[in-house]
Amino acid sequence: MSDLKSAGYRLTQSRAAVVRIIDESNGWLRPEQVHTQAKKYCPSIGLVTVYRTLALLVEHGYIRRIHFDDKCHGYARVELSHGHHLVCRGCNQTIEIAGTEDLRPLMKQVQNETGFVIEDHLLELVGLCRECQHIPTRPRNHHG
Amino acid sequence: MSDLKSAGYRLTQSRAAVVRIIDESNGWLRPEQVHTQAKKYCPSIGLVTVYRTLALLVEHGYIRRIHFDDKCHGYARVELSHGHHLVCRGCNQTIEIAGTEDLRPLMKQVQNETGFVIEDHLLELVGLCRECQHIPTRPRNHHG
DNA sequence: TCCTTATTGATAATAATTTTCATTATGACA
DNA sequence: TGTCATAATGAAAATTATTATCAATAAGGA
Incomplete structure (x- = not known):
């Protein structure tokens, strides 16, 4: 999170919620799952914002995207796996x-x-x- | 192709065309590309059949699917790359x-x-x- | 607190892939 | 070689993950 701030991004509740879910998770999460779980911390968060935040976190090297069998992707912290x-x-x-x-x-x-x-x-x-x-x-x- | 036949599949013109295109290619091809090129040998072939045939060939280990950057996939012979x-x-x-x-x-x-x-x-x-x-x-x- | 603007969320749009289903062509058998 | 059951096909519709649009909102510096 603080990395994002120093990179000039705003620390919004949506972003905090997504980061927190990723932090709490011990494995891969699909965007849909992140969305569902992130509502715990930011009930109004939309799926689109989840996608955007995940892209942001990938870009900044905090999480990694893997390709699942078919269409969907999963995300997890880089150190995790x-x-x-x-x-x-x-x-x-x-x-x-x-x-x-x-x-x-x-x-x-x-x-x-x-x-x-x-x-x-x-x-x-x-x-x-x-x-x-x-x-x-x-x-x-x-x-x- | 003969593998498919012995596995109980019919040797159709569509399948032959797809296999031939894959054989002729020296790299990855997206389904859309396979479709376009396969029309050389089977003008009536549809994109759906290309997808089906590619899935069949993957299942039988003849080609491999790779995940490209975003949504689409590529296919190529296993030995190729x-x-x-x-x-x-x-x-x-x-x-x-x-x-x-x-x-x-x-x-x-x-x-x-x-x-x-x-x-x-x-x-x-x-x-x-x-x-x-x-x-x-x-x-x-x-x-x- | 005010104000600029990055960010958001709802909806619509996009694009790859799959399903549906009536039609066709393959190949076993006569 | 002809017949026939059915696997396979193609067109169009449906599905699904992801992205673009855009007015409304909230972050954070002044």
């Missing part, structure tokens, strides 16, 4: 994974080759969880 | 990166710890390109 997850393509369960210091050398190499300053990284592993490995063929739910 | 890219948060330019064999040990470790069989992975690095590093503060285009 380091953006690494393991997704089962059978049942879509998602597991956060840690311990990705191994990526450092790769990133250093990419920095050297491209001239980019790499600020963040996101690793997504896709596969089959223990249970889904035993399902021989995935049901085709788009037939009949 | 290994799903790694470097995005500049200043100008949004995206660079494909190669040489991610370094990830192997990490993936092996995750497999052991979680019991997942990891089939694929996606690495996205975010940072600032050479040019955007020199822009002191990003213009706030949502003011005024």
Whole structure:
């Protein structure tokens, strides 16, 4: 919040409510969820303002946006999850994974080759969880 | 295509056209682009069928879907890009990166710890390109 | 407290994707 | 090769996440 203030933004109740919800959350939240929960602290807050505030927070590096399966996005504090997850393509369960210091050398190499300053990284592993490995063929739910 | 046939799907002209376009492409294509180009081989093909066929091909592991900046998605053959890219948060330019064999040990470790069989992975690095590093503060285009 | 203006919220607009459903074309079988 | 059940198609409508518009409001400096 104070970062926003020093960046020249006003500290409104709506923004405070959104930040507070994000702070209280221990995982990803969709804009709709943020909206619902933020009403606790700012009953009049509208979904549009939630979107705007989330965009603001992303821009200032306070939260990160991840792409969910289909259309919607989720947001969470940057420190909360380091953006690494393991997704089962059978049942879509998602597991956060840690311990990705191994990526450092790769990133250093990419920095050297491209001239980019790499600020963040996101690793997504896709596969089959223990249970889904035993399902021989995935049901085709788009037939009949 | 023959995979689809053995999986019990019909080999229609629409599907053949979509597969052919994907095969001919050397990069990501949005559904709209696939649609436009697929008309070369199947003039009557509709956008809806393109969406359906792309979903089918993703499900069967022939193509991969990536999430672009905002709402739309892109599709490409799995072997074509290994799903790694470097995005500049200043100008949004995206660079494909190669040489991610370094990830192997990490993936092996995750497999052991979680019991997942990891089939694929996606690495996205975010940072600032050479040019955007020199822009002191990003213009706030949502003011005024 | 007053005043400028950034910010808000309601509504409408946009755009990607999905659903619906009558029609068509595929491919198994004769 | 012809017949037929039905998977697949295409057009249009519906859905859903997100964004633009704009008058009304509230933040915060004077």
